[in-house]
Amino acid sequence: MVSRVIPVDPFDLVIFGATGDLARRKILPALYRRDLAGQLPDAAQVIGVARSAIDDDAWRADIRRTILDHVPADRIDGPALDRFLARLCHVRLDATAEDGWSELAARIRPDAVQAYYFSVGPGLFGDLARGLHRHGMNREGCRIVVEKPFGHDLASARALNATLAAHFDEQQIYRIDHYLGKETVQNLMAVRFGNMLFEPLWNAQYVDHIQITVAETVGVAGRGGYYDKAGAMRDMVQNHMMQLLCLIAMEPPYAFEPDAVRDEKLKVIRALDAVEPGDIVRGQYIAGNGQAGYLDDVETPESATETFIALKAHVSNWRWKGTPFYLRTGKRLRARTSEIAITFKDPPHSIFGEQEGQKSNVLVIRLQPNEGIKLKVTIKEPGPGGMRLIEVPLDMSFAQALGPGAEDIADAYERLVMDVIRGNQTLFMRGDEVEAAWAWTDPVIAAWQTRGDRPQPYDPGSSGPEDALMLMHRDGRRWREIRP
Numbered sequence: 253m254v255s256r257v258i259p260v261d262p263f264d265l266v267i268f269g270a271t272g273d274l275a276r277r278k279i280l281p282a283l284y285r286r287d288l289a290g291q292l293p294d295a296a297q298v299i300g301v302a303r304s305a306i307d308d309d310a311w312r313a314d315i316r317r318t319i320l321d322h323v324p325a326d327r328i329d330g331p332a333l334d335r336f337l338a339r340l341c342h343v344r345l346d347a348t349a350e351d352g353w354s355e356l357a358a359r360i361r362p363d364a365v366q367a368y369y370f371s372v373g374p375g376l377f378g379d380l381a382r383g384l385h386r387h388g389m390n391r392e393g394c395r396i397v398v399e400k401p402f403g404h405d406l407a408s409a410r411a412l413n414a415t416l417a418a419h420f421d422e423q424q425i426y427r428i429d430h431y432l433g434k435e436t437v438q439n440l441m442a443v444r445f446g447n448m449l450f451e452p453l454w455n456a457q458y459v460d461h462i463q464i465t466v467a468e469t470v471g472v473a474g475r476g477g478y479y480d481k482a483g484a485m486r487d488m489v490q491n492h493m494m495q496l497l498c499l500i501a502m503e504p505p506y507a508f509e510p511d512a513v514r515d516e517k518l519k520v521i522r523a524l525d526a527v528e529p530g531d532i533v534r535g536q537y538i539a540g541n542g543q544a545g546y547l548d549d550v551e552t553p554e555s556a557t558e559t560f561i562a563l564k565a566h567v568s569n570w571r572w573k574g575t576p577f578y579l580r581t582g583k584r585l586r587a588r589t590s591e592i593a594i595t596f597k598d599p600p601h602s603i604f605g606e607q608e609g610q611k612s613n614v615l616v617i618r619l620q621p622n623e624g625i626k627l628k629v630t631i632k633e634p635g636p637g638g639m640r641l642i643e644v645p646l647d648m649s650f651a652q653a654l655g656p657g658a659e660d661i662a663d664a665y666e667r668l669v670m671d672v673i674r675g676n677q678t679l680f681m682r683g684d685e686v687e688a689a690w691a692w693t694d695p696v697i698a699a700w701q702t703r704g705d706r707p708q709p710y711d712p713g714s715s716g717p718e719d720a721l722m723l724m725h726r727d728g729r730r731w732r733e734i735r736p
């Protein structure tokens with residue numbers, strides 16, 4: 253099944269930080285793929301900005317190499333790549349200085365959609381917003397795209413919101429959380445609100461508990477400087493995990509529109525109880541299995557930054573009171589897998605008596621890899637052996653179910669950058685949402701700091717520290733296995 257492509261309007265996309273890792277590895281390959289798919293109009297221009305003294309040709313040559321490195325060979329089309337590269341030009345500019353801004357302003361076409369992607373360190377977001385304003389580029393209708401991290405805590409997020417609001421309206425600010433651009437994350441909303449089947453059961457009366465796992469096999473080598481100041485709570489829980497929790501827990505929005513969806517997500521964050529100290533486990537990977545430990549990957553001796561978090565959260569509202577949400581994320585774990593598993597309660601009475609094969613229904617939404625949805629149901633074991641029950645999965649892998657083309661699921665950045673050009677903020681976070689998420693996260697982090705807690709060690713390739721298992725065991729539940 254090949255998806256429909258609707259070309260976007262002519263645009264000027266300015267990428268600040270054009271020579272950086274994110275621009276080279278994600279944003280530019282995503283734009284190339286959209287061009288290859290036929291979504292970019294002839295009049296689309298991509299202006300790269302950085303301090304580096306490179307001209308248009310040198311930048312294009314670098315981006316040709318990076319696209320060849322990051323796009324699968326069967327998606328490389330020589331003429332399409334040349335056409336894409338011809339859209340690129342480079343402007344030299346230091347966000348903290350005056351030179352270069354007028355040259356940039358001169359390249360912006362008044363009749364094109366104007367989007368400015370802040371793909372630089374967060375310390376420069378304010379300089380960019382001010383620079384764009386000072387040089388008349390904060391025109392009505394233009395957009396800015398702000399990368400994570402959006403603040404380090406509530407106070408810094410508020411300050412950043414205030415800085416941006418001094419130069420742009422909220423409707424112009426696109427705060428990226430790339431998890432919202434993932435195909436299956438949006439499918440979660442389609443499954444919930446496009447079917448009658450699940451929504452009547454989607455509450456504490458029928459759902460026993462929910463597990464959200466984002467497990468990675470990578471460590472933090474190469475990003476230790478950033479990561480050591482963040483840790484898993486700020487890097488993954490405050491944003492990506494929180495967004496997943498919101499999409500599961502929110503009430504049906506009245507429409508799939510930006511504020512309708514974001515209002516509902518905000519209500520969920522505000523309904524979260526404070527996390528009890530005994531309901532959270534922090535871990536840090538140690539050296540083992542031929543892999544370096546976290547302390548080898550960062551420059552802070554004895555760093556107490558966590559690379560793993562498992563926690564139990566409660567959403568205190570009518571729908572969810574009494575149904576725990578277990579969240580778990582970590583680096584250097586057994587496998588790379590992200591999934592949401594909704595475990596339903598047992599039937600109130602078994603007419604089959606005690607049977608081993610009768611298990612709770614579980615709906616598993618697999619975000620990556622092998623995107624798909626699986627529903628575990630109980631059936632009779634085939635054959636004449638009497639009424640013996642077994643559990644089988646009703647399995648829908650998107651690649652299998654949707655046929656050729658489905659495996660070519662658009663990368664999150666492809667969708668999100670096109671949404672910016674289309675002016676659709678549904679998959680971007682609003683300022684109040686981000687602040688509410690920090691308001692929930694801050695006290696947890698402050699409590700560790702006050703107590704001087706150290707994270708528990710765990711082996712690379714494991715499922716995290718032992719205490720994370722206990723977090724569920726003591727409630728009579730088990731984590732799902734982390735497997736590829």
Ligand SMILES: NC(=O)C1=CN([C@@H]2O[C@H](COP(=O)(O)OP(=O)(O)OC[C@H]3O[C@@H](n4cnc5c(N)ncnc54)[C@H](OP(=O)(O)O)[C@@H]3O)[C@@H](O)[C@H]2O)C=CC1
Nearest residue numbers: 269270271272273274302303304346347371372373399400
């Ligand atoms: N890399 C990733 O996978 C992810 C990154 N992010 C976020 O994206 C942003 C960029 O990250 P990343 O690409 O990794 O960072 P890099 O350090 O790789 O790149 C930074 C870019 O900013 C430019 N830059 C630095 N200082 C200035 C300045 N004063 N004026 C203008 N340009 C400047 C650099 O070019 P030059 O030195 O030539 O000026 C370079 O192009 C960060 O906010 C990061 O947190 C978010 C999610 C994932």
Ligand SMILES: O=C1O[C@H](COP(=O)(O)O)[C@@H](O)[C@H](O)[C@H]1O
Nearest residue numbers: 400430468470487488492590620
């Ligand atoms: O934002 C981040 O996400 C990545 C994980 O993203 P994924 O799309 O590969 O699941 C994580 O590795 C990184 O630490 C974090 O900053």
